[in-house]
Amino acid sequence: MITIKGLTKTIESTTLLNNVNLELAPGRILGVIGPSGNGKTTLLMCLCGLLPFEKGSITVGDRTLRAEQSEARSETLWMFRKKSGIVFQHLHLFPHLTVLGNITEAPVQVNGTPKAEAEREARALLEKLGIDQHRNKFPEELSGGEQQRVAILRALAMNPEVLLLDEPTSALDPMRSDDVRHLLKEFAATGHTVVIVSHSVRFLSGFADQLAFMGRSEIIEMNDTKELLENPSDPRTREFLHRSGLN
Amino acid sequence: MVRGQLFGCKNAVYFFIISNSPIEDSVNSKSPPPTKKLLLICSLLVINSLSAVARPVLRWGGDPSGGAPYVFADPANPQSYTGFDYEFAEALAQQMGMEAKFVPTDWESIVASLQRKEFEVIIDGFEPTEDRAREVLFSKPYYLFRLQVTTRRSDPRIKSLEDCKKLGIPVGTLVNCAASRLLESEGYKSVGYQDPVGAYQDLELGRVDAVLMDVAGEMFYARQNPKLKPVGEAFHTGAYVVGIRKADKELLAKVNTAIDSLADHGTTEKIFRKWQLWNDEQLSLRTSKPAEIKVTGTTLNWSEGLIKLSKAALVTILIAFGAMAIAVVLGVPLALGQSNGGKIISALCTVYIEFFRGTPVLVQLLFLYFGLPVIGLTLPGWLTAVIGLGLNYAAYESQIYRTAFQSVPARQWHVAYSLGMRPVQAFRRIIFPQAFRVALPPMTNDFVALFKDTSTAFAIAVWELATAYRELANATQSYLGIGLVVCCYYLAMSLPLAHYAHRLERKLQRKSTGIISSGADK
Structure with missing residues (x-):
């Protein structure tokens, strides 16, 4: 379970995340889509407690991290970090x-x-x-x-309670292989949550339960995958999907 | 270019070098009235024709560093030299109808420099010894010296030189001189110094408890020091002679004649009286012959020499390991302070690093050895070497660490944190092992370099391998043979080290070479 309330992150007067709110039930796989440079990776970094933020709070499972706790090296931060695991784009x-x-x-x-x-x-x-x-x-x-x-x-x-994947489909595409997808589905099915940031709407359309479209530093809209792809409510979502060759 | 110079040197008439302007020098500054001037010019013309334009030059070698009262930079006029040997050499050359030209050289290798034809004669309190007799000709003695033991005034234990042997007290002395050879042949423990200043300073500071030195040096450096006292009577008469290359028999005859003349005219006496070194004993020189002077010396016993070198190698190893331990440990806070400390700490670390990298390690050692006692911190030589080299190499190690840690991508920290690791855990388990692999090759390099840099410790009277080499080679004039052996010792120490480091590197390398999935994430 993930709850994000009023998350705001700025770096040197550039706003990377502006009042982001998000609610995700356990057992769900969320895909985050949107043009690059709109704060998708920043959102993931905040979600797993690696990047301090100025305003708002993030709750993962039974642990909540408030803005003022996101900077200091404290037990709260260590415990919060254990709640989620992340797979970086370049793996490391x-x-x-x-x-x-x-x-x-x-x-x-x-x-x-x-x-x-x-x-x-x-x-x-x-x-x-x-x-x-x-x-x-x-x-x-x-x-x-x-x-x-x-x-x-x-x-x-x-x-971890939550697994975060940053652009897992970039190079080769093992994410398309059945055993990996099966493993992640199984992980979600046992009451966990998966968040995948990807530019590949095509991949997410067949995998994620829900999609969130991120425009400039905020979540424009979020809905069930099918619903968002077929009936995007915001013109920016529509334009993005159109340019992605879907819709 | 170099070949040309060598060739020219070979072709030069080696003990006569034609001076360019001998006459002008003697006519300087004063301007006498016209008639007198005319007379002067006339007489100069006569002298000119008599001395065939220029007087030949007699190049003589001596060590002016800590060389008082033999030959040393005149404190009143540091541009020029003074000392009894300086005055004696001037007088000797004049007596031979030549012009003295002083060539400053290093005492320990003075015979080798003579052989290399850097000068034609050695005049520097040079004693005839058996080993030197194989390499050089000795003139008649021009001065008889004695040896004097000195201790601290506050030290009641030592009443004579023999007490030092009984009590097992090492005796400080000048390397490569009659006193050092005497101590060696009589089985004393000794500490060799490059110059008397260092020896008496260490005596005062308690680094050695007794010093044996020629009376001339003792008079100049120790007699006035209220903290030191001469012990017993001066003993063991030896002689100062002029050293000449074996081939220069003709020059030897000239020098001997001149020494006799100087003694006959009382010039020698005048010079040594001026330096308060005259005594009636010197009169016996007028009647004695060089052969009657007791010759002291040793020949190299190879098995003993090897034991000596092995002991010295052990000292070298201990210094190298001790210094490296300090460098490796001290480098860490320096690296951290420089890259992560606040503004002030970072600046201080940078100053430290630049100071130790930017000044010669030899100067740093001398500074620690002779400078620190001024503020009341007196360390023994070996410890000074360990600390000095350690402080120096810490500066280099810190830079290796810094680049090594910078080579580990920041994402490695992120991954470790995301897995729930605390900073110390992440550092110890994830960051450090990766940085270590990067740091290992340059660290090995530094360690091998450090092994060689231990040789700078000779400057602060530490008896390590390079010092032992100089000492043995000088005593036997076998620079080549002993030099090869010493090189083998150094290689025997550094090659296994390099080999082991290489193996470790390969072992780590097998554990993957690069960070394939490096590069920044978006």
């Missing part, structure tokens, strides 16, 4: 750790999970995505698609 796997190390590092170090147990769980996930044979390789030895799977598993291994 840990180059000095193996596949297994990438996935088990946080559970072992942060949660104190015994290493053997963390590895067992990691291998179960790896098998689900069919890359268990790569578990002792280093990230650079993997293909782009394999790297992305590892990055997703790294985030999921911490068992």
Whole structure:
């Protein structure tokens, strides 16, 4: 469950997010669409507590982060960050750790999970995505698609309430592969929430339950996927969809 | 260019160098009345024709650094030199109908410089020793010296040189001189100094407890110091002679004749009286022959030499490791302070780094060794070397760290934080290992360089490998043989290090080389 209230973020008098409000129920997959440079990635960064903001509050599950808490290094911030996992566009796997190390590092170090147990769980996930044979390789030895799977598993291994994906369809398209989609669907189905930022409306149209269109630093409209694609209420949404070749 | 110069040097008549303007110099400033002037010109013409235009030059070598009262920069006129050997050399050259030209050189390698034909004679309190006798000719002695033990006035333990041996107290002395050879052959522990100033300063500061030195040096540097006192009578008569290359037999004869003449005319006596170094003992020189002077010296015993070098290598290793430990640790706060500290801390770190990178490490060591005691902080030489090199290399390490940490993308922090890691955890587990791989090769480089830089410690009387090399090579004149052995020692230390670092690097490299998925996100 995600609740965003009046979220405002500025950097040196440039407003990146202006009074953003959003409500997302558990079990849902939200796609965020819109032209680039309109604050989609900034929204994700705020959502997982990596970027401080000036006004408003964000609630993920049972944890709320208010603007004044988003800057200070405090227990509130650490706990809030654990609520969501993020997969960056360029993945940023840990180059000095193996596949297994990438996935088990946080559970072992942060949660104190015994290493053997963390590895067992990691291998179960790896098998689900069919890359268990790569578990002792280093990230650079993997293909782009394999790297992305590892990055997703790294985030999921911490068992977050929300999974955030930033432009997952950019390079190769493992997101189109059934096992990854299946894994994310399954994740959502067990009461979690997924937020995907993507320029590919076509991909999201077949995957997300809901879509949010982000215009200049604000959410213009948000609706069920089918509804938004077929009956966009705002002319800006309509224009964007038109230019994307849909509608 | 270089070849041409070498060639020219070889062809030069090596002990006569024609001076360009000998006459003008003697006629300077004063302008006498016309008749006298005419007379002067006439007499100059006569002299001119007699001395065939110019007097040949006698180049003589001596070490003016801490070289009082032998030869040293005149405090009243630092542009020129003074000292009894300086005056003696002037007198000697004049007696030989030549013009003295002083060539400042390094005491420890003075014989090697003579062989390289940088000058024709050594006049610098030069004692005839057995090992030197293989390399150079000795003139007749022109002065008889004795050795004097000095201690601190407050130290009641030492009554004679023998006490030092009994108590196991190391004796400070000048490297490469009769005193150092005496200590060595009699089995004393000794500490070698480049000049008497350093030796007596360390004695005063308590870094050594006794110093053995020629009376001439002792008179000048220690006798006036209220904190120091001479112990027992001066002993062990030795002689100062003029050193000449083996091939220059003709020059030797001339020098001997001149020494006799100077003694006969009382010129020698006048010079040494002026420096308060005259005693009746010197009269015996008029009757004695060079052969009767007791020759002190040692020949190189290779097995003992190797033990000595091994011990010195151990000191080098200890200094290098100690200094590197300081550098590696101190580099971290410097790097952090410079890039993340506030304005003031960052500026202070930058000043530190630029100071230590921008000034020679040798100067820094001298500063620490002789400068710090002024504010009451007296450290032993080896510790000064460890700290000095450590402080110096910390500046370099900090820059390596800084670039290494900058090479880790900021997103790595973000990922670590998003997984719930605290800053310290993220640093230790994620950032540091990646930065370390980047930092390792330049750090290895620095460590090897540090190994070699330990040789600068010779300047502060630390007995490490380079000092041992100079000492042994000077004593035996076997620069080549011992030099090769010393190089092997250095390689034996640095090659395994480089090898190990290379292996570690490869091991880390196998754990992936680059950050494939680098680059900034939108």
